[in-house]
Structures are given as C-alpha cells and as structure tokens.
Amino acid sequence: MTDLVPLRRALISVSDKTGLAELGRALAGRGVELLSTGGTAAALREAGLGVVDVAEVTGFPEMMDGRVKTLHPMVHGGLLALRDNPEHAKAMADHGIGAIDLLVVNLYPFEATVAKGADYETCIENIDIGGPAMIRAAAKNHAFVGVVVDTDDYAALLAELDANGGATGLAFRQKLALTAYSRTAAYDAAVSGWMAGALEETAPRRRAFAGTLAQTLRYGENPHQKAAFYTDGTGRPGVATARQWQGKELSYNNINDTDAAFELVSEFLPGGGPACAIIKHANPCGVARGASLKEAYSRAFDCDRTSAFGGIVALNMKLDEETARAIAEIFTEVVIAPGADDAAKQVFAAKKNLRLLTADGLANPAQPGLAVRQVSGGFLVQDKDNGRIGPDDLQVVTKRAPTETEIADMLFAWKVAKHVKSNAIVYVKDGATVGVGAGQMSRVDSTRIAARKSQDMAEALGLSMPPTKGSVVASDAFFPxxxxxxxxxxxxxxxxxxxxxxxxDDQVIAAADEAGLAMVFTGMRHFRH
Incomplete structure (x- = not known):
C-alpha cells in the first residue's frame, strides 16, 4: 500500500455544517480543489470559496429531490480507482475520471429525526443513500483515499496534512476508514432498529446495535479488563447524558451503579415528594421518601449505614445545600440528581473524590426500550422491564385486606423490588426500606438476610426493636x-x-391467613438477574 498520498482534490457533502467554512478555507489554502453538492456547495460559496458542483463532474443535475446526485461512475470511479493499477488508470483516462483524494461526508440526520418523533414518511426521507455509498467506497480504497465522517476529525485531518506536507499517511487513512465503517454500521443499525419498531417486529431476523464512544475507561469491573463507555443516541436522561461537575472520571463500576441508582429513583416522581436511592454494587441498600430531600436521604441512609459507605446516591429532585452537607458527612462515590444549586456544588467542591452529576430530568420508567445481554455465542434481547402497577391492580387474596397505609408501603416496596437482584425481598415501613435481601439462590435466604439487615439497622439507630415490626414485605416473584x-x-x-x-398459592394464602397477614397478588413478576 502507498504511504503518503498528496491531497489535491476533495469531495465535501455534509448535512452538519459545523466547521465547514473553516475546513474549506484550510483545504483551499493548501491548493486543494473542492467538489461539492447542493447546500454544502452553497455554504462554501458563501464563505468566499471556489467550488465545483458535482453536477458539472457527472454531467447530470441533481434530481428526484436530491435523491440522485452522487451515484455516478464519475464520482465512484474517482473514489474507488486503485492509483497503482494500470487498468484502473487507463479506465480513468479513457472516461475522464478524476481522482478524489479526500471524501468529507456526514449523513442525513436520521437518528435526530427519529428522536424528534417524526412520522414514518419523514423518517424515510431522512435515510441517506448516496452518503453511505460514497463512505464505503472511500473507506474500502483507504490505500489512496481519506474519508472523514465526523466533524471532530477536521482538526486531526489538518494536523496530518501539516505534518506531511499536504499529504495523508496510510496509518491515518486506516483509522479514518475504521471510523467510517463504524459510522455506516451505526447508521444502518439505527434505521433497521427504527423500522423494526415501526413495523412492530419484536424479533427481526437480524438485529444490530451501535453506540458512540463517550469515554475510554481506565479498566472494566476489574483492573485486568479493558473497557469503554458508549452512548446509544436515544438521549434518555441518566448517566450517559448527565453533566459531571467535579471529581475524577467515572469508572466502569461507577457508571453501572449510577445507572442503577438513577433508574430506581426515577420510579418516584417529584409530585409524590422527595425521594432518595442509595446503591452499592448495583443493588439498593436504602430507598426512602421524606418531607424534605435531606430527610429522604437520611432515611435511605439509615436502612444500611454500613453498605452506604462508598455508595451511589440518586435523588429525584434538585440537590440543595442542606442535603449536600448531609451526604458529605460520609465517603460517597457519586451523587446524581436532576439538578444542583450553587450552594450544594460549593459544599461538594471540598470533596475532590466525589463525582457530582446532573441529568436533564428523570428517566421515564414507562419509556419503551430494549435490554441486551451477551451470552456465549450470541446475545439475549428483551423489552425493558417498564411494568408498573397501581392500587387498582392489586388482588387481595387473604381474609384480611390491607390498610391504606399498608397499600402505600406495598406499592413503594414493589417499585424497589423491581430494581433488586433476584431473589429479591424488600421490607418497607412508612415510605422507607428497612431491610433488603438481594441475589440469593433461595427466597427464604433473601428474607432472612433482609430481616438481619433490619436488626443491624435497629442496633445502629438505637431502636428497641427491628423496624421490620409492623412493616410490609415485597417479593419480586411468588413464594413457592x-x-x-x-x-x-x-x-x-x-x-x-x-x-x-x-x-x-393455596398453601401460602392459608399460611398468611393463619399468621393474620394481609396479602395481595400483582399478577406481574420482576425477576432481575
């Protein structure tokens, strides 16, 4: 393969005009001939640059509302020709095909169009055809052609040209080609995923997923594992879209746990009052509502003070100074909330290792989505668990019906149990967890562990009896x-x-009646493995 290829002719056709004028001036200043299409050509001319329309090169005008403009041998021949192949060189000479040394293309904003909730026809019209075709052609021929698909790479391109006297090196073009193929793959994944949803196809024959690199991580779950963090472009509020105000970069485990915490606290809308969830190793160690955000935090913290050390705190309302001071009393890895006032930020400024994240609102628990898990040789895909129940969904199966207070606590416990690893048992009293049992092979063991946690809570708070006395209990699946x-x-x-x-069930109901318990069935299970 050829190493250095001088850049003499570039084709630019972009939907995102960010940095376009600056790039055009920089290329023109290096003596590069600029080819372009439609709106891109107009924008370059407005910047005072000389541009050759692709229509002049192909001999055909843009037609069919711009659907057909670059799908032509004069374009693709210039991108695909092997410059060191005599037959290719002869074909170029015979047909007057000029070499294109650089392609700069970013695609129609299909993902953004879908995110805006556009109708089917509008989404279809925002599927780019010519762009991906040119990108693939240029990327395939990276031995001679550079291809830029991200505005973020403009600076790197100009630096490469400066370093090589107006030429690009093979290693640089290879990296560009990798990015290019990743972009078209992600684009096709977005289109196919959208179409599967539009057609209500729950199990398409082929399934593709894609993401954009947000962060190269120091390591994964353990130091010997390499890792990276990707965003999926949906814009769902949470750790992927949150702004980090302070603290060192998030680790793999930080991101995983912060996501778990924020998804859980988002079950509790601010209209029902302040709420707080504290997570450790992807499981909640305390969840509570309160009259104030500080009280919600304090009640969640009291559930398991030991496990809360070094945990993740998620809040359903804007963080205030009083709550920030309470949180700052112990070591906390991450705090995430829909916002934070200046006084709260100032409190945390003294905690260099604490990461403060603010998200643009809460995550919508009812929003459709997919959950994906890799297995050996494949992956499992399912709908996100967005199942929810209300008072009217409860079936009373015991002789004693629950009181209104018990119903409120049971619904609270049910929301929490949905986010606890199975087998999950959650005790709740007065809108706060008082014992959580997670991830055990036996449901009885989870029940015992949660009760033991409650005894620890009583000892820590100096209570005369464990707070499970008079509590309600939620089980994510049935009692066998x-x-x-x-x-x-x-x-x-x-x-x-x-x-x-x-x-x-009949035996379990009879046992509940004999013990004087009130019991309700939800008809919905919340396994979380």
Whole structure:
C-alpha cells in the first residue's frame, strides 16, 4: 500500500455544517480543489470559496429531490480507482475520471429525526443513500483515499496534512476508514432498529446495535479488563447524558451503579415528594421518601449505614445545600440528581473524590426500550422491564385486606423490588426500606438476610426493636412454599405483596391467613438477574 498520498482534490457533502467554512478555507489554502453538492456547495460559496458542483463532474443535475446526485461512475470511479493499477488508470483516462483524494461526508440526520418523533414518511426521507455509498467506497480504497465522517476529525485531518506536507499517511487513512465503517454500521443499525419498531417486529431476523464512544475507561469491573463507555443516541436522561461537575472520571463500576441508582429513583416522581436511592454494587441498600430531600436521604441512609459507605446516591429532585452537607458527612462515590444549586456544588467542591452529576430530568420508567445481554455465542434481547402497577391492580387474596397505609408501603416496596437482584425481598415501613435481601439462590435466604439487615439497622439507630415490626414485605416473584412468607411474618411484617402464580398459592394464602397477614397478588413478576 502507498504511504503518503498528496491531497489535491476533495469531495465535501455534509448535512452538519459545523466547521465547514473553516475546513474549506484550510483545504483551499493548501491548493486543494473542492467538489461539492447542493447546500454544502452553497455554504462554501458563501464563505468566499471556489467550488465545483458535482453536477458539472457527472454531467447530470441533481434530481428526484436530491435523491440522485452522487451515484455516478464519475464520482465512484474517482473514489474507488486503485492509483497503482494500470487498468484502473487507463479506465480513468479513457472516461475522464478524476481522482478524489479526500471524501468529507456526514449523513442525513436520521437518528435526530427519529428522536424528534417524526412520522414514518419523514423518517424515510431522512435515510441517506448516496452518503453511505460514497463512505464505503472511500473507506474500502483507504490505500489512496481519506474519508472523514465526523466533524471532530477536521482538526486531526489538518494536523496530518501539516505534518506531511499536504499529504495523508496510510496509518491515518486506516483509522479514518475504521471510523467510517463504524459510522455506516451505526447508521444502518439505527434505521433497521427504527423500522423494526415501526413495523412492530419484536424479533427481526437480524438485529444490530451501535453506540458512540463517550469515554475510554481506565479498566472494566476489574483492573485486568479493558473497557469503554458508549452512548446509544436515544438521549434518555441518566448517566450517559448527565453533566459531571467535579471529581475524577467515572469508572466502569461507577457508571453501572449510577445507572442503577438513577433508574430506581426515577420510579418516584417529584409530585409524590422527595425521594432518595442509595446503591452499592448495583443493588439498593436504602430507598426512602421524606418531607424534605435531606430527610429522604437520611432515611435511605439509615436502612444500611454500613453498605452506604462508598455508595451511589440518586435523588429525584434538585440537590440543595442542606442535603449536600448531609451526604458529605460520609465517603460517597457519586451523587446524581436532576439538578444542583450553587450552594450544594460549593459544599461538594471540598470533596475532590466525589463525582457530582446532573441529568436533564428523570428517566421515564414507562419509556419503551430494549435490554441486551451477551451470552456465549450470541446475545439475549428483551423489552425493558417498564411494568408498573397501581392500587387498582392489586388482588387481595387473604381474609384480611390491607390498610391504606399498608397499600402505600406495598406499592413503594414493589417499585424497589423491581430494581433488586433476584431473589429479591424488600421490607418497607412508612415510605422507607428497612431491610433488603438481594441475589440469593433461595427466597427464604433473601428474607432472612433482609430481616438481619433490619436488626443491624435497629442496633445502629438505637431502636428497641427491628423496624421490620409492623412493616410490609415485597417479593419480586411468588413464594413457592409458605416458609419464606412465614420468615417474613416472624420478622414482624404485617402485609405481603407478591406476584402469585405458584402451584402452592393455596398453601401460602392459608399460611398468611393463619399468621393474620394481609396479602395481595400483582399478577406481574420482576425477576432481575
């Protein structure tokens, strides 16, 4: 392959005009001939630059509303010709095809069009055809042609030209080609994913996913694992779109845990009052509502003070100074909220290792989406668990019906259980978790661990009895036997919320009645593995 290729002729056709005039001037100043199309050519001329229209090169005007303009041998021949191949050189000479040494293209804004909620026809019209075709041609022929698809690479291109006397090096063109193929792959993935949704095709024959690099991470879950963080372009509020105000860069585990915390706290809309979720290793160690944001934090912290150390705090409202001071009393890895006032930021400024993130609103728990998990030789795809229930969805199955207070706590516990690793058991009292059991092989063990956590909470707070006394308990899946339910009753729970559906439901209901418990079925399970 040829190493240095002098840049003499460039074709520029961009949807995003950011930095276009500056790039055009820089190339023209180096003696590069500029070819262009439509709006891009007009923008370059407005910048005072001489431009050759592609229509002059092809001998055909743009037609069909711009659908056909660059799909022509005069363009693709200039991009694909192997300059050191005699037959290719002869074909170029015979047909008057000029070599194109650089292609600068960014595509129609299909992803942005979909994100705006445009109708089907508008989305179709924003699918670029000529752009991807040219990009693939130039990328394939990177031995001789450079291809730039991101405005972020304009500066690197000019630096490369300066370093090589107006030429591009092979290694640089190879990197550009990689970026180019990644861009067209991501573009096609966006189109196919959108079309699957538009056609309500839940299991298309082929499924593609793509992302844009947001951050190269120091390492993954462990120091020996390499890792990177990618955004999916949906713009969903959360760790991927949040602004970081201070602290060192987020780690792989920070990002994973912060996402878990923010998705959980987003279950609690601000209209119902302040709420706080504290996460450790992707599981909640405390969740609570309060009359103030500080009270919500304090009640969540009290659930498991030991585990909260070095945890992730998520809030459903703008962070204020009082709450910031309370959080700052112990070591906290990350705080994420829909906003933070200046006084709160000032409090955290003294905590150099604490990361403060603000998101543009809460995540919508009911928003459709996909959850993807890799397995050996493939991956699993499912809808996000956006299932929610209200008071009218509860089926009372015991002789005693729950009180209004118990119903409120059961619905709170149910939202939390959805975000706890299975088998999940959550005790709640007065709008705050008082015991969480997560990730155990046996539901009975989860019930016992959650009760034990409650005993630790009582000791830490100097309570006369564990706060599970008079609490409600949520189970993410049914109790297969009465033993788990009876363990919760022994811990002091008075009401139970669970999906139901076990072949032994009658035995579990009878055990609840005998223990004087109120129990409701949701008909919905929330496994989280």
């Amino acid at each position: 036997f009465p033993d788990g339910l009876l363990t919760a009753a022994e811990a002091g729970a008075t009401a139970v919320i669970q999906p139901g559906g076990s072949m032994r």
